[in-house]
Amino acid sequence: MDDHDWLADRFEADRGQLRAVAYRMLGSVPEAEDAVQEAWLRLSRSDTGQIDNLSAWLTTVVGRVCLDMLRSRRTRREDALDDTFVPDPVVTSTASDTADPEQQALMADSVGLALLVVLEHLAPAERLAFVLHDMFAVPFEEIAPIVGKTPAATRQLASRARRRVQGSAPAQEPDVGRQRAVVDAFMAASQAGDFDALLAVLDPDVLLRADVGVGGRLVRGAAAVASQALFFRQFAYQSHPALINGAYGMVSSDGEQVVSVMSFTVADDRVVELNILADQDRLAQLDLTLLDD
Missing domain, CATH: 1.20.140.160 (PhyR, sigma-like (SL) domain)
Known part of the structure; x- marks a missing residue:
C-alpha cells in the first residue's frame, strides 16, 4: 500500500x-x-x-x-x-438495523431538528x-x-x-415508542379533522414551523396549530413513518415525490414542536426513501 x-x-x-x-x-x-x-x-x-x-x-x-x-x-x-427556516433532516428507516454507517454517524447523539434550528x-x-x-x-x-x-x-x-x-431547544422524549404513540395520535386526529383530539395531543405552547422555501409559516399555541393541522391533513393520507434525526416522524408524498418531512418534538406525551420541511428544491437534494410501516 x-x-x-x-x-x-x-x-x-x-x-x-x-x-x-x-x-x-x-x-x-x-x-x-x-x-x-x-x-x-x-x-x-x-x-x-x-x-x-x-x-x-x-x-x-x-x-x-x-x-x-x-x-x-x-x-x-x-x-x-427567518424563524421559519428548517435545517436539512436526516431521514432513516424506523427499522434501526437498516441505517448505514454514515447515517448512523450523522445521527450520533441524536441531534434533533429543534436543536439545529436554535444553532442556526x-x-x-x-x-x-x-x-x-x-x-x-x-x-x-x-x-x-x-x-x-x-x-x-x-x-x-x-x-x-x-x-x-x-x-x-425543547427536550425530546427519549423513548421512540412513546414518540410514536403521540405522533400517530396527531396524524389520526389530523386525518379525521378532529379538532378536540388535536388539542389533546398538543402542548398549550406548541410551536409549528413550516419551511416551504418562500412564505413559510410560524404558528404558536395549540388552537392555532390545530387549525393549521386541519389544513395540512391532506398529507396524512399519504404519510410514511420514518426516523427524522433519530426521532419518530413522517415523510409525506403525493404519490410521485416527497412533498414534506415532518419532525416532531414530544415531551410529556404531547407535541411541543413540529418542524415541517416542504421546500421542494431542498427536498430534491436529500436522500429520501418512502417506507411502509
Whole structure:
C-alpha cells in the first residue's frame, strides 16, 4: 500500500465523524459533504509527517472550513434567514438495523431538528465553539486558534451558545415508542379533522414551523396549530413513518415525490414542536426513501 492509499484509508476511517461535525455545524447535508471533501483536498496537499494526531487535525480543518462557510452564508443571506427556516433532516428507516454507517454517524447523539434550528441563529464562532466542545469534546485550547481568540474567550463563546440552546431547544422524549404513540395520535386526529383530539395531543405552547422555501409559516399555541393541522391533513393520507434525526416522524408524498418531512418534538406525551420541511428544491437534494410501516 502506497502513501496515498494509506492516507485515503485513514481519511475514510474518519469520514463518518467528520460528516457528523460538519452536519451539526451547517445543518445542511450537501454543504456538510462539501466541507468533508474540502478537508480531504487539504489533507492530500499537506505534509502528513508533521501531523501528530490525524483525527484531531481533520476535525480542526473541518471546523475551520465550516466556520468560513457559515460566515459566507451569513453575509449572503443576512436578512433572509427567518424563524421559519428548517435545517436539512436526516431521514432513516424506523427499522434501526437498516441505517448505514454514515447515517448512523450523522445521527450520533441524536441531534434533533429543534436543536439545529436554535444553532442556526447562533453567531458562527459561537456555533463552532459549542459544537466542537459540547458535542465532540474538543478542548478549548484546540478551538481557540480556529476562531482567533484565547481559550478563555472561546469558553465564553460556548457558554453563551449553551445558554441559548438550553433556553430555546425543547427536550425530546427519549423513548421512540412513546414518540410514536403521540405522533400517530396527531396524524389520526389530523386525518379525521378532529379538532378536540388535536388539542389533546398538543402542548398549550406548541410551536409549528413550516419551511416551504418562500412564505413559510410560524404558528404558536395549540388552537392555532390545530387549525393549521386541519389544513395540512391532506398529507396524512399519504404519510410514511420514518426516523427524522433519530426521532419518530413522517415523510409525506403525493404519490410521485416527497412533498414534506415532518419532525416532531414530544415531551410529556404531547407535541411541543413540529418542524415541517416542504421546500421542494431542498427536498430534491436529500436522500429520501418512502417506507411502509
